[in-house]
Amino acid sequence: MVRTLRELLSDRLLLLWLVYDAMKYKTFGETKIQKLCFLSEWKMLDNHEKGFNYDFIRLTHGPYSPDVEEDVEWLENNQLVEALPINEKVNIFRETRFGRKLLKDFDSVFMRNNIFTQKIAAINRKYAPMSLQDLLSEVYSMPHPYMKGERTIGELRPRTPLLYKIETQKARVTFNITKEELATLDIYLDDENYRSVMLAGESAKRRPLLPFDEVF
Amino acid sequence: MNKVEEMRNDPIRNSIELNYDLKGKRRVRIGDYRLIYAVCLDCRQKGYTKFNQCYDCKSHNDNSIVYFDVIHRPHGYDDL
Numbered sequence: 001m002v003r004t005l006r007e008l009l010s011d012r013l014l015l016l017w018l019v020y021d022a023m024k025y026k027t028f029g030e031t032k033i034q035k036l037c038f039l040s041e042w043k044m045l046d047n048h049e050k051g052f053n054y055d056f057i058r059l060t061h062g063p064y065s066p067d068v069e070e071d072v073e074w075l076e077n078n079q080l081v082e083a084l085p086i087n088e089k090v091n092i093f094r095e096t097r098f099g100r101k102l103l104k105d106f107d108s109v110f111m112r113n114n115i116f117t118q119k120i121a122a123i124n125r126k127y128a129p130m131s132l133q134d135l136l137s138e139v140y141s142m143p144h145p146y147m148k149g150e151r152t153i154g155e156l157r158p159r160t161p162l163l164y165k166i167e168t169q170k171a172r173v174t175f176n177i178t179k180e181e182l183a184t185l186d187i188y189l190d191d192e193n194y195r196s197v198m199l200a201g202e203s204a205k206r207r208p209l210l211p212f213d214e215v216f
Numbered sequence: 217m218n219k220v221e222e223m224r225n226d227p228i229r230n231s232i233e234l235n236y237d238l239k240g241k242r243r244v245r246i247g248d249y250r251l252i253y254a255v256c257l258d259c260r261q262k263g264y265t266k267f268n269q270c271y272d273c274k275s276h277n278d279n280s281i282v283y284f285d286v287i288h289r290p291h292g293y294d295d296l
Contacts, residue, residue, distance in 0.1 A: 005296055105236040179296050183232040183243045186250075186289065186296070193287040195237060197252050200284040203270070208272045209282055 003067065007053040010175045011186050012071050014051055017110060018120045020073075020095055020103060022164055025128035027092040030072050031061055035139050038063035039127060040120045041163055042145050050171035051116035056162040058153055062139045063162050066159060075099070078191040102188050112176050126215055219246040227255045227281050232296065240264030241284060248290040256280040 003011065016039065022028060022036055041052040054065040075081045080099040083091035103110075110117050127135055140154030145163055153162065168174055177185075187193050223231075223244055231242040234252075240259060244251050254268055257278035265273060269280060 180233050180235055182296055184219075184235040184238055187234070187238060187243075187252075187287070188236070190287075190289070193289065194237075196287060197241070197285045200252070200274065201238075201241070204284060205269045205271055209270065209276070212281075215283065 001056060003053050003165070005186070006177075006182060007165070008071075009182050009189065010051075010177060011053050011067070012074060012189055013106060013109070013177075013185060014116060014120070014175070015068070015071050016075060016099060017117060018124065019075070019081055019093060020099065021117075021121055022124045022128040023093070025124065026130075028128065028132070029086075029090050029092050030069065031130070032135060033072055033093075034064055034068050035062060035135055036120075036123055036127060037065070037068050038139070038163065040123045043119045043123060044116060045145070045163060045166055048166065048170065048172040049115060049119075050166050050168060050174045051113075051119070053165035055164040057158075058156045058160045058162055059158060062136055062153060074189070078189060080189070082145055097161060098191075104189070106154060106181070106185065109177055114174060116175060220251070223251070226255070226282065228258065240267035245296070248288060250287045250289050251283065252285040252287065254282045256282065291295070 016031075018036060018040060019033060037052060037054060041054055041056070044051040054067050056063040056065045058064070063211050072081075076083050080102060082096050083092045084094055085091050087167075122215050127138070132139065140152060142153050144150060144153060144156060144160075156162075187197055220267070223246075227242075231244040234241045234243055238252075239291055240257075240262075241252050241254050244253070254264065254270075256273075256276050259265055259282075260278065270276070276282070
Protein backbone atom coordinates (compact mmCIF):
# COMPACT_ATOMS: atom_id res chain seq x y z
CA MET A 1 0.00 0.00 0.00
CA VAL A 2 1.22 3.49 -0.82
CA ARG A 3 2.32 5.44 2.23
CA THR A 4 1.12 8.97 2.87
CA LEU A 5 3.77 11.63 3.41
CA ARG A 6 3.00 11.55 7.15
CA GLU A 7 3.59 7.77 7.21
CA LEU A 8 6.70 7.98 5.07
CA LEU A 9 8.33 10.67 7.24
CA SER A 10 7.41 8.89 10.49
CA ASP A 11 8.83 5.63 9.11
CA ARG A 12 12.13 7.26 8.18
CA LEU A 13 12.43 8.91 11.58
CA LEU A 14 11.68 5.69 13.48
CA LEU A 15 13.93 3.70 11.15
CA LEU A 16 16.80 6.08 11.86
CA TRP A 17 16.17 5.59 15.59
CA LEU A 18 16.16 1.80 15.12
CA VAL A 19 19.43 1.83 13.16
CA TYR A 20 21.28 4.02 15.69
CA ASP A 21 19.98 1.99 18.62
CA ALA A 22 20.99 -1.29 16.94
CA MET A 23 24.51 0.07 16.38
CA LYS A 24 25.09 -0.28 20.14
CA TYR A 25 25.22 -4.05 19.75
CA LYS A 26 26.94 -5.17 16.58
CA THR A 27 27.83 -4.05 13.07
CA PHE A 28 25.15 -4.95 10.55
CA GLY A 29 23.92 -4.45 7.01
CA GLU A 30 20.59 -3.99 5.28
CA THR A 31 19.36 -7.60 5.60
CA LYS A 32 19.54 -7.33 9.37
CA ILE A 33 17.74 -3.97 9.34
CA GLN A 34 14.93 -5.61 7.37
CA LYS A 35 14.52 -8.29 10.07
CA LEU A 36 14.75 -5.87 13.02
CA CYS A 37 12.19 -3.65 11.38
CA PHE A 38 9.89 -6.60 10.68
CA LEU A 39 10.09 -7.86 14.26
CA SER A 40 9.51 -4.35 15.67
CA GLU A 41 6.49 -3.70 13.47
CA TRP A 42 5.07 -7.13 14.33
CA LYS A 43 5.36 -6.32 18.03
CA MET A 44 3.62 -2.98 17.49
CA LEU A 45 0.83 -4.50 15.41
CA ASP A 46 0.18 -7.14 18.07
CA ASN A 47 -1.05 -4.21 20.21
CA HIS A 48 -2.72 -2.35 17.31
CA GLU A 49 -0.05 0.36 17.47
CA LYS A 50 0.68 2.30 14.30
CA GLY A 51 4.41 3.03 14.40
CA PHE A 52 6.04 1.59 11.30
CA ASN A 53 3.95 1.48 8.13
CA TYR A 54 5.84 -1.11 6.11
CA ASP A 55 4.35 -4.02 4.18
CA PHE A 56 6.48 -7.18 4.38
CA ILE A 57 6.56 -10.26 2.17
CA ARG A 58 8.56 -13.44 2.50
CA LEU A 59 11.56 -13.41 0.14
CA THR A 60 14.69 -15.59 -0.17
CA HIS A 61 16.26 -14.12 2.96
CA GLY A 62 13.06 -13.95 4.98
CA PRO A 63 10.79 -10.96 5.62
CA TYR A 64 11.45 -8.14 3.18
CA SER A 65 9.89 -4.74 2.51
CA PRO A 66 10.78 -2.71 -0.60
CA ASP A 67 9.92 0.44 1.38
CA VAL A 68 12.50 -0.43 4.05
CA GLU A 69 15.07 -0.86 1.28
CA GLU A 70 14.08 2.50 -0.21
CA ASP A 71 14.21 4.24 3.19
CA VAL A 72 17.63 2.80 4.09
CA GLU A 73 18.92 4.03 0.74
CA TRP A 74 17.35 7.43 1.45
CA LEU A 75 19.07 7.67 4.84
CA GLU A 76 22.34 6.73 3.17
CA ASN A 77 22.00 9.23 0.31
CA ASN A 78 21.14 12.03 2.70
CA GLN A 79 24.14 11.56 5.01
CA LEU A 80 22.04 10.25 7.88
CA VAL A 81 23.87 6.92 7.96
CA GLU A 82 27.14 5.96 6.34
CA ALA A 83 27.39 2.67 4.46
CA LEU A 84 30.84 1.09 4.50
CA PRO A 85 31.42 -1.71 1.97
CA ILE A 86 32.94 -4.81 3.54
CA ASN A 87 32.78 -6.80 0.31
CA GLU A 88 31.23 -6.51 -3.15
CA LYS A 89 27.71 -7.23 -1.95
CA VAL A 90 27.56 -6.17 1.68
CA ASN A 91 27.70 -2.79 3.40
CA ILE A 92 27.70 -2.16 7.12
CA PHE A 93 26.25 1.00 8.64
CA ARG A 94 27.90 3.67 10.73
CA GLU A 95 26.48 6.78 12.33
CA THR A 96 27.05 10.26 10.92
CA ARG A 97 27.21 13.60 12.69
CA PHE A 98 24.04 14.81 11.00
CA GLY A 99 22.14 11.60 11.77
CA ARG A 100 23.07 11.98 15.45
CA LYS A 101 22.05 15.67 15.37
CA LEU A 102 18.66 14.88 13.83
CA LEU A 103 17.94 12.31 16.54
CA LYS A 104 18.96 14.82 19.22
CA ASP A 105 16.82 17.63 17.76
CA PHE A 106 13.77 15.35 17.56
CA ASP A 107 14.34 13.86 21.00
CA SER A 108 11.04 15.23 22.37
CA VAL A 109 9.19 13.33 19.61
CA PHE A 110 10.86 10.09 20.70
CA MET A 111 10.12 10.79 24.38
CA ARG A 112 6.46 11.35 23.51
CA ASN A 113 6.44 8.13 21.48
CA ASN A 114 8.35 5.90 23.86
CA ILE A 115 5.68 3.24 23.47
CA PHE A 116 7.25 2.65 20.03
CA THR A 117 10.91 3.24 20.82
CA GLN A 118 10.72 0.92 23.84
CA LYS A 119 9.44 -1.85 21.59
CA ILE A 120 12.20 -1.26 19.05
CA ALA A 121 14.78 -1.16 21.85
CA ALA A 122 13.52 -4.48 23.22
CA ILE A 123 13.73 -6.10 19.77
CA ASN A 124 17.22 -4.70 19.21
CA ARG A 125 18.38 -5.87 22.64
CA LYS A 126 17.26 -9.41 21.87
CA TYR A 127 18.08 -9.76 18.17
CA ALA A 128 20.71 -7.18 17.16
CA PRO A 129 23.60 -8.98 18.98
CA MET A 130 22.89 -12.17 16.96
CA SER A 131 24.85 -13.10 13.85
CA LEU A 132 22.86 -12.65 10.66
CA GLN A 133 22.69 -16.44 10.18
CA ASP A 134 21.30 -16.98 13.69
CA LEU A 135 18.82 -14.15 13.25
CA LEU A 136 17.63 -15.60 9.92
CA SER A 137 17.18 -19.07 11.47
CA GLU A 138 15.26 -17.54 14.35
CA VAL A 139 12.94 -15.60 12.04
CA TYR A 140 12.45 -18.57 9.68
CA SER A 141 11.29 -20.69 12.63
CA MET A 142 8.62 -18.17 13.68
CA PRO A 143 4.97 -18.71 12.75
CA HIS A 144 3.26 -16.45 10.23
CA PRO A 145 2.16 -13.31 12.17
CA TYR A 146 -1.52 -13.78 11.24
CA MET A 147 -1.76 -17.53 10.58
CA LYS A 148 -0.41 -18.73 13.90
CA GLY A 149 0.06 -22.45 14.44
CA GLU A 150 0.29 -23.22 10.75
CA ARG A 151 3.45 -22.98 8.68
CA THR A 152 6.61 -21.21 9.81
CA ILE A 153 7.93 -18.20 7.89
CA GLY A 154 10.67 -20.42 6.46
CA GLU A 155 8.07 -22.82 5.04
CA LEU A 156 6.03 -20.16 3.29
CA ARG A 157 6.17 -19.68 -0.46
CA PRO A 158 8.20 -16.69 -1.73
CA ARG A 159 6.22 -13.45 -1.92
CA THR A 160 3.67 -14.54 0.70
CA PRO A 161 2.46 -11.37 2.48
CA LEU A 162 3.58 -11.30 6.12
CA LEU A 163 2.70 -7.91 7.58
CA TYR A 164 0.98 -4.82 6.30
CA LYS A 165 0.46 -1.37 7.77
CA ILE A 166 -2.54 -0.80 9.98
CA GLU A 167 -5.09 1.86 9.03
CA THR A 168 -5.24 4.86 11.37
CA GLN A 169 -8.87 4.27 12.34
CA LYS A 170 -8.09 0.69 13.37
CA ALA A 171 -5.06 1.62 15.47
CA ARG A 172 -5.22 1.90 19.24
CA VAL A 173 -2.18 4.22 19.30
CA THR A 174 -0.63 6.20 16.44
CA PHE A 175 2.85 7.69 16.20
CA ASN A 176 2.34 11.12 17.70
CA ILE A 177 4.02 13.87 15.72
CA THR A 178 2.68 17.36 14.97
CA LYS A 179 2.40 18.76 11.47
CA GLU A 180 5.00 21.40 12.46
CA GLU A 181 7.44 18.65 13.41
CA LEU A 182 6.63 16.73 10.23
CA ALA A 183 7.15 19.76 7.99
CA THR A 184 10.49 20.38 9.70
CA LEU A 185 11.43 16.72 9.44
CA ASP A 186 10.60 16.78 5.74
CA ILE A 187 13.40 19.33 5.28
CA TYR A 188 15.86 17.72 7.73
CA LEU A 189 15.57 14.37 5.96
CA ASP A 190 16.58 15.90 2.64
CA ASP A 191 20.23 16.87 2.74
CA GLU A 192 20.02 19.18 -0.28
CA ASN A 193 16.91 21.01 0.94
CA TYR A 194 18.22 21.33 4.50
CA ARG A 195 21.51 22.83 3.34
CA SER A 196 19.72 25.16 0.96
CA VAL A 197 17.35 26.54 3.64
CA MET A 198 20.17 26.88 6.17
CA LEU A 199 22.32 28.69 3.62
CA ALA A 200 19.46 31.07 2.80
CA GLY A 201 18.96 31.76 6.51
CA GLU A 202 22.66 32.50 6.97
CA SER A 203 22.69 34.73 3.93
CA ALA A 204 19.78 36.80 5.34
CA LYS A 205 21.82 37.38 8.50
CA ARG A 206 24.80 38.74 6.58
CA ARG A 207 23.39 40.99 3.87
CA PRO A 208 20.34 43.15 3.09
CA LEU A 209 17.34 41.33 1.66
CA LEU A 210 16.35 41.77 -1.97
CA PRO A 211 12.96 43.40 -2.63
CA PHE A 212 10.11 41.22 -3.96
CA ASP A 213 10.20 42.65 -7.50
CA GLU A 214 13.84 41.75 -7.93
CA VAL A 215 13.24 38.13 -6.95
CA PHE A 216 9.91 37.23 -8.59
CA MET B 217 2.73 33.02 -9.26
CA ASN B 218 -0.97 33.39 -8.36
CA LYS B 219 -0.37 31.27 -5.29
CA VAL B 220 2.43 33.62 -4.28
CA GLU B 221 0.06 36.57 -4.72
CA GLU B 222 -2.58 34.74 -2.64
CA MET B 223 0.01 34.10 0.02
CA ARG B 224 1.03 37.76 0.10
CA ASN B 225 -2.54 38.67 1.03
CA ASP B 226 -2.75 36.18 3.88
CA PRO B 227 0.72 34.79 4.61
CA ILE B 228 -0.25 32.83 7.73
CA ARG B 229 -3.18 30.88 6.26
CA ASN B 230 -2.31 27.35 5.09
CA SER B 231 1.25 27.72 6.32
CA ILE B 232 3.04 25.56 8.87
CA GLU B 233 5.54 26.86 11.40
CA LEU B 234 8.89 25.08 11.34
CA ASN B 235 10.93 23.97 14.35
CA TYR B 236 14.45 23.36 15.62
CA ASP B 237 17.11 24.77 13.24
CA LEU B 238 14.30 26.26 11.16
CA LYS B 239 12.51 27.95 14.07
CA GLY B 240 11.06 31.32 13.08
CA LYS B 241 10.31 30.24 9.53
CA ARG B 242 7.11 29.05 7.91
CA ARG B 243 6.42 26.66 5.08
CA VAL B 244 3.64 26.73 2.53
CA ARG B 245 2.99 24.17 -0.18
CA ILE B 246 2.62 25.40 -3.74
CA GLY B 247 2.21 22.31 -5.94
CA ASP B 248 5.45 20.34 -5.84
CA TYR B 249 7.27 23.26 -4.23
CA ARG B 250 7.61 24.45 -0.65
CA LEU B 251 8.12 28.13 -0.01
CA ILE B 252 10.11 28.90 3.14
CA TYR B 253 9.51 32.35 4.54
CA ALA B 254 8.90 34.51 7.59
CA VAL B 255 6.26 37.16 8.24
CA CYS B 256 7.85 40.14 9.99
CA LEU B 257 4.93 40.88 12.35
CA ASP B 258 4.64 37.21 13.33
CA CYS B 259 8.42 37.02 13.78
CA ARG B 260 8.48 40.05 16.10
CA GLN B 261 5.39 39.08 18.08
CA LYS B 262 6.65 35.59 18.78
CA GLY B 263 10.23 36.64 19.52
CA TYR B 264 11.60 34.80 16.51
CA THR B 265 13.91 37.68 15.59
CA LYS B 266 16.57 35.96 17.71
CA PHE B 267 16.38 32.98 15.36
CA ASN B 268 16.06 34.74 12.00
CA GLN B 269 18.38 37.68 12.83
CA CYS B 270 17.78 39.34 9.46
CA TYR B 271 20.57 41.79 8.65
CA ASP B 272 18.21 44.68 7.90
CA CYS B 273 15.34 43.68 10.18
CA LYS B 274 14.64 47.24 11.35
CA SER B 275 14.15 48.52 7.81
CA HIS B 276 11.20 46.18 7.18
CA ASN B 277 7.72 47.05 8.36
CA ASP B 278 5.39 44.57 10.05
CA ASN B 279 3.61 43.76 6.80
CA SER B 280 6.78 42.50 5.13
CA ILE B 281 7.38 38.90 4.18
CA VAL B 282 10.91 37.53 3.98
CA TYR B 283 11.30 34.72 1.43
CA PHE B 284 14.21 32.48 2.31
CA ASP B 285 14.00 29.61 -0.12
CA VAL B 286 11.91 27.59 -2.54
CA ILE B 287 12.48 23.85 -2.40
CA HIS B 288 11.28 21.15 -4.72
CA ARG B 289 9.46 18.41 -2.85
CA PRO B 290 7.29 16.18 -5.02
CA HIS B 291 5.21 13.57 -3.21
CA GLY B 292 2.08 12.03 -4.61
CA TYR B 293 0.12 11.95 -1.37
CA ASP B 294 1.02 14.96 0.75
CA ASP B 295 -1.28 14.86 3.77
CA LEU B 296 0.49 17.55 5.79
